[in-house]
Amino acid sequence: MTDETDLDDDDAPGLFPVPPIAEQERMIEAILFASAEPVTAAELTRRLPEGSDVGEALVHLRSRYAGRGVHLVRVGSGWAMRTAPDLGWLMRTEQVETRRLSRAAIETLAIIAYHQPVTRAEIEEIRGVSLSRGTIDQLMELDWIRFGRRRMTPGRPLTFVVTDGFLDHFGLETPRDLPGVKELREAGLLDSRGMPGQQRSSEDEDEENPGQTELFED
Numbered sequence: 001m002t003d004e005t006d007l008d009d010d011d012a013p014g015l016f017p018v019p020p021i022a023e024q025e026r027m028i029e030a031i032l033f034a035s036a037e038p039v040t041a042a043e044l045t046r047r048l049p050e051g052s053d054v055g056e057a058l059v060h061l062r063s064r065y066a067g068r069g070v071h072l073v074r075v076g077s078g079w080a081m082r083t084a085p086d087l088g089w090l091m092r093t094e095q096v097e098t099r100r101l102s103r104a105a106i107e108t109l110a111i112i113a114y115h116q117p118v119t120r121a122e123i124e125e126i127r128g129v130s131l132s133r134g135t136i137d138q139l140m141e142l143d144w145i146r147f148g149r150r151r152m153t154p155g156r157p158l159t160f161v162v163t164d165g166f167l168d169h170f171g172l173e174t175p176r177d178l179p180g181v182k183e184l185r186e187a188g189l190l191d192s193r194g195m196p197g198q199q200r201s202s203e204d205e206d207e208e209n210p211g212q213t214e215l216f217e218d
Contacts (some may be wrong), residue, residue: 016050019052022060024056027047027057028061038078058079059185064079068084069084075164080168093201104132108136112160114175117149117160119157119160123160143163145159145160146160148161151217
């Protein structure tokens with residue numbers, strides 16, 4: 001006869017049973033709806049009961065919301081509930097004035113997005129002109145760019161990368177989902193003057209100087 005105390009601790013049941021996958025989905029759903037910011041899988045794992053399979057629950061939950069008015073989307077390293085893109089117009093209660101980013105801000109943001117991590121000197125080299133501190137500051141205020149790791153080169157310069165806020169604003173999961181040149185032109189974010197890094201005349205620079213420190217054009 002074996003004493004109960006001789007049983008292997010690994011064979012002992014957990015204090016609380018692991019909830020069914022459907023219940024895990026409901027828990028994740030509640031967390032995401034209550035959160036104003038995307039929530040990472042690691043944070044969901046910490047919040048759910050021990051033994052929960054967050055990855056599987058997210059897959060099922062994303063499938064369940066496919067085609068509905070609200071979608072489960074990945075934003076960088078996190079997950080969030082977002083209105084279906086084709087229904088966004090229903091959320092607008094007033095006419096919003098459209099303001100275009102200045103050329104300096106567009107070029108700087110595009111260079112960071114497509115070349116990240118990138119240093120200030122590299123941005124200036126690609127654009128061919130000096131970078132205004134005001135442009136960087138205002139892009140940071142929009143929470144579209146942030147400081148990355150320091151480059152392991154003389155002086156250890158800081159690098160810039162795009163944020164999850166940038167990805168969320170443009171409906172992207174990762175920077176790899178960025179559109180190509182054709183899509184950017186169709187969206188009005190590029191004009192006939194071409195992509196950042198092309199050489200421009202001094203006359204072009206004189207025309208641009210008034211807007212170098214401004215993020216938006218009137």
